[in-house]
Amino acid sequence: MENTFTDLSHINVKGGDGGAGCMSFRREAFVPKGGPDGGDGGHGGNVIVEADAQLSSLIDYRYKHHFRAGRGTHGQGARRYGRDGEELVLKVPLGTVVRELDPQSQTPMYQIADLTQPGERVIVAPGGAGGRGNIHFVTSVRRAPAFAEKGEPALEHWIELEMKLMADAALVGMPSVGKSSIIARISAARPKVADYPFTTLVPNLGVARATSGQSFVAADVPGLIEGASEGKGLGHQFLRHIERTALIMHVVDVTGGYEGRDVIEDYATINAELAAYASELAVRPQVVVANKCDLPGCEEAVERLRAAAEADGHEFFAVSAATGLGLDALVNRVAAMVADLRREVAAAEPERDLTETWERDRQRRDKRMVIRREERHVWRVSGAAIERMVVQTDWENDEAVAFLQHRFDRCGLDLQLAKAGAVNGDEIRILGFAFTYEGEGADDEYSEVNEVEEELFADSDDAKEQE
Template sequence: MFIDQVHICVKSGDGGAGCMSFRREAYVPKGGPDGGDGGKGGDVVLEANKQLSSLVDYRFKHHFKAQRGRHGKGSRMHGATGEDVVIKVPLGTTVRYYDEETRQAGKLIVDLTYDGQRHVVAQGGVGGLGNTHFVTSTRRAPAFAELGEPTESFWLELEMKLMADAALVGLPSVGKSSLIARISAARPKIADYPFTTLVPNLGMVRSGDLSFVVADVPGLIEGAAEGKGLGHQFLRHIERSALILHVLDASGGFEDRDIIEDYQTINRELELYDAELAQRPRIIVVNKIDAPGAAERLEAITEYLTAEALAAVGGNEFSNDYQKPPIFAVSAVTGEGIPQMVAATAKRVHELRTEAEYLAETSRAEKSAFDKIWQHKSKKEVEEFTVQNLGGGVFKVSGKLVERMVIQTEWDNEEAVDHLQRRLDKLGVEKALAKAGARSGDEIRITNRAFAFESLYCESSPDPEEEENENE
């Protein structure tokens, strides 16, 4: 079965807790703090792998959990980092957030397009620091350590779009499957009724030194772009192909169809689905050239396409071969015209690939520069926080780092809470609270914790004695 969309639930590893411990040695009565740090939790990583051709592995396996970071230990022993979970996916997999309840896919996270490309979809939790970090000139024996950062699980939608170089596109029964069977080792079902092909087939085609992957997708019909027939869900596979092999039936089919109308129908559907698709490089393959009446239909469509191409260049003749419409008359049954069509396709795919590689190189360089800027920005964003006056002497502080600090604090430990307050002050939280109008004794909320505000910057009733001290 061809699986091209799955939902998986991922959870990175929690961070390990830092350790609170003091050195104990024979003959050393009072050893210093020696609690090691907790290890970082494992990441959940998606990795593109060219060996895979579908998402079938994730049809029944939905849950992926990375290992937690180990806790720190005495003697400055740091906890081990949790192992990552690496989820291998085929090339051409796009990854989005997914809301399990509403069954809606959300923001695009990444598009995995080249072999070995990796993306961390869930970062492991940060390990807590051991008590050795909290020694100051006045606090020689810190009796607290940080907790590890917990992580949460969430759902992702993985969607695979075929990465074929060329896609055989056309109405039902024009002979797309017959063609792929003729030019590659693929053996799809072929029959004289529409919608024989229900899932895409891929084939590898060789032509001299060049080779390319071709896709045979279910036939498109009028209204496909709006979801008619089977075509719609497969239109997205065409999106990935650099070249469209537009297949036309020169036999007229059972209904003696007009070949020019057929051509226009497909173009219209592509255009409606995505205007860019209509502009995609293409080769016209006029199939069933062995059938009676085929010669006239070939002539009609050639005339039509030539006029169209001339109009595009705005002249009466072509100044080079590239301006001519690429039309190939073939028969999947007799093999007539097939070698020429394959050679032209291979050549065009090769040209497009070279172009795309050049563009990918430049844009990858651009992208990594962009990533750096973004990383820098996100570090700043982590440190940012906001203060909200909820009224009635209650203030809420929100922000990534601030919240993480609170979560990693062991609240039963007075010294740890003390330390947290000092860190919040350092970040500027106290100042910001005072500025927002908080007074000593007011309630401060950060994530799920509430505590009383005590400030050096703003006293509810200034103590004269203290002021005197400050003036000294």
């Protein structure tokens, strides 16, 4: 049967393009000089990633990698506005981390969101803004504006979805130490169990219930080996699922397995790999579980492991997945520890929906403007908001181009170019367009400033302008 568990996917997302604004004038009988009445274009739909508690895998994104939202329609005369495009909601499991990918290397650049609560959502591909109709550009001196804005093409980019299991306790250990057998005994999970290494190829989740009524979600993580934190074996793929757990159940085979491994070496190797993968895992609460204690001749190994675990401050349990020996005591204690740990976390950091936080972060990134020197008298200006102004301008219309220059001045672009060191006559590049700088410029023509990053509209009311 094909494996349907997927915990890492790269997908391409694109919001809907914005509709164009309309340039129109009122024309009807007995109204010889009707004013402008062009409606706005509709906004493109957003692509949204939303956490859904009913999902347990990213399998929906294993074969389909391109997702598009609906585009906005164009505005029309008589103040008729275009329809907004339909948004596209992509459902993902709880615990999914969303990251922006570098378009060339496909490596993560920064984190967009970490969706841990049901219903949390983040816009990963905003729809393009609809162009404004000419009714917005009327002023006391411009009574009949003969231009409107184009719709904004939406951004297309790649993002990474990484799912990290939202389990309370993770069973970790070398291959074939009995992790799957233990989770099958303490919960209703039915993982594949066999007597050869790497039987478990995907994490398994099970709910264990203590006699006190307390319960916890346990994750059976595929076996780790030395070098797992560097990508050896299956460890590099699944160590991520240990990060969110409140407690680690470290399972050790006291018989040494087929290879006759030493229990202390196994115990130390797994702890070293956890610490190498993420330093916080080295101090994560841990219980040490000595499995297969029903077999004869392992008494010495059990006591050696007990001494090592207690020396590290970890509670120790001798169990047998085959007979059920010691499992009730293990489940009762782990359930109590998980409940205490979760209460501590809840008291320190109450759960809250971060949807608004992710949106504020996205809007802040949208407003960033970067000015970078490309050559001695050539500057490159980049940023979503400033580029939006350019792409929405009708370059065949002189009035529209003049209005764009006005917007540049209002948003502080000329001032920031002067701070960076631009002088009269310098070439300013935005996307595929080039302009000649005509500002005051810096006093020092050979300024050493090569890059400036500012927040667009930080001290301007241009965002609210309705001319």
